[in-house]
Amino acid sequence: MSMDYATEKVRENGNGVELPSTQRLIPFENKEHSPESYEDMQLDYSPLLFSSLERYLPPNMLNLPRDRKVHFLSDILTRYSPQGEHTRVQKHRTYRQKILSNYEPRHKELYTMNAANFFVPSFLKAISENSEESFRSIMAEPTAGVYTFEMFQPKFCEMLMAEVESMERWVHDQRFHIICPNTMNKYGVVLDDFGLETMLNKLMEGYICPLSRVFFPEVGGLTLDSHHGFVVEYGVNRDIELGFHVDDSEVTLNVCLGEQFYGGDLFFRGVRCDKHVNTETQSEEVFDYAHIPGQAVLHRGCHRHGARATVSGHRVNLVIWCRSTVFRELKKHQNDFSSWCGDCQREKKERQRLSVAATKLELLKRNGISAS
Ligand SMILES: O=C(O)CCC(=O)C(=O)O
Numbered sequence: 001m002s003m004d005y006a007t008e009k010v011r012e013n014g015n016g017v018e019l020p021s022t023q024r025l026i027p028f029e030n031k032e033h034s035p036e037s038y039e040d041m042q043l044d045y046s047p048l049l050f051s052s053l054e055r056y057l058p059p060n061m062l063n064l065p066r067d068r069k070v071h072f073l074s075d076i077l078t079r080y081s082p083q084g085e086h087t088r089v090q091k092h093r094t095y096r097q098k099i100l101s102n103y104e105p106r107h108k109e110l111y112t113m114n115a116a117n118f119f120v121p122s123f124l125k126a127i128s129e130n131s132e133e134s135f136r137s138i139m140a141e142p143t144a145g146v147y148t149f150e151m152f153q154p155k156f157c158e159m160l161m162a163e164v165e166s167m168e169r170w171v172h173d174q175r176f177h178i179i180c181p182n183t184m185n186k187y188g189v190v191l192d193d194f195g196l197e198t199m200l201n202k203l204m205e206g207y208i209c210p211l212s213r214v215f216f217p218e219v220g221g222l223t224l225d226s227h228h229g230f231v232v233e234y235g236v237n238r239d240i241e242l243g244f245h246v247d248d249s250e251v252t253l254n255v256c257l258g259e260q261f262y263g264g265d266l267f268f269r270g271v272r273c274d275k276h277v278n279t280e281t282q283s284e285e286v287f288d289y290a291h292i293p294g295q296a297v298l299h300r301g302c303h304r305h306g307a308r309a310t311v312s313g314h315r316v317n318l319v320i321w322c323r324s325t326v327f328r329e330l331k332k333h334q335n336d337f338s339s340w341c342g343d344c345q346r347e348k349k350e351r352q353r354l355s356v357a358a359t360k361l362e363l364l365k366r367n368g369i370s371a372s
């Protein structure tokens with residue numbers, strides 16, 4: 001089975017460049033500082049990016065006026081972006097503005113987080129208790145690192161599907177050319193592009209982060225700071241299946257919204273780091289999951305998976321790829337991921353086994369020598 005990296009179109013070809021030492025962010029997040037909101041400002045990059053980066057400002061800059069901080073951070077971001085990337089960011093901004101100023105939402109209530117109306121009570125209770133015990137009380141972990149639980153109210157799922165239908169009708173009527181959810185799914189919409197970014201960010205911060213902090217701390221679950229939120233659709237005249245891949249995320253939330261369908265099972269095949277992404281699957285890593293409307297699946301982005309053919313009916317899933325800038329940066333400086341990669345773990349065990357064997361042999365030899 002060959003492996004694909006599912007990516008979001010606009011993130012392809014990102015490169016980094018070295019910054020002059022005079023203009024640097026500090027290497028560790030200042031957790032005591034509460035960042036300001038930049039949502040009301042006209043910016044070249046996501047306002048959320050400015051809020052996340054604020055915690056990395058040199059201490060003497062933290063209390064400067066917002067426009068000074070924006071200036072400093074934009075300068076850094078522009079240096080990081082090769083011209084192509086910068087143009088892409090600008091184009092994407094214009095693209096979103098075009099949608100936002102023309103598309104009339106069908107269910108405005110979806111665009112603001114309303115926990116009591118969105119989530120089922122058991123989920124809300126577990127989140128408010130905020131402990132591993134409370135999370136486990138509403139979850140199953142059918143295979144290591146895959147958590148399933150009831151999350152959304154049926155009304156929310158119906159409204160979101162109706163909203164997506166209305167977005168698609170608008171796209172069709174306007175003959176608007178939309179960006180696909182990612183490089184693999186051709187049917188569906190990027191919810192962030194249609195004005196749901198703020199709501200989905202609240203969903204990530206308030207309702208995914210508490211879980212990822214407990215279940216996925218070693219892959220950036222402690223520091224999720226951005227997301228890519230989209231809906232994918234399968235069935236007749238849509239995508240049929242989804243090939244074997246890893247997500248462009250640290251943690252993925254995948255919720256089946258509906259409707260009626262046969263097939264479409266998710267298949268999981270073990271967690272891997274970039275180096276081992278194409279290695280063989282071990283029998284204990286094989287796990288298949290049948291989607292149930294309203295049920296969420298939470299897994300690491302690097303847990304290799306795909307979706308089997310939806311053989312009849314229509315399947316609609318909400319997918320949120322959650323990312324951590326800090327984790328991605330740290331990953332560049334490491335090469336042993338044995339705390340989560342199945343093959344790094346196997347390699348480490350093998351190294352330990354060889355080392356124990358070598359030590360035993362050495363001891364035997366020494367004993368042999370001293371015995372003679
Ligand atoms: O169709 C599904 O449920 C899987 C979707 C998925 O894996 C993805 O979009 O990354």
Ligand SMILES: [Fe+2]
Nearest residue numbers: 006246247305
């Ligand atoms: Fe995926």
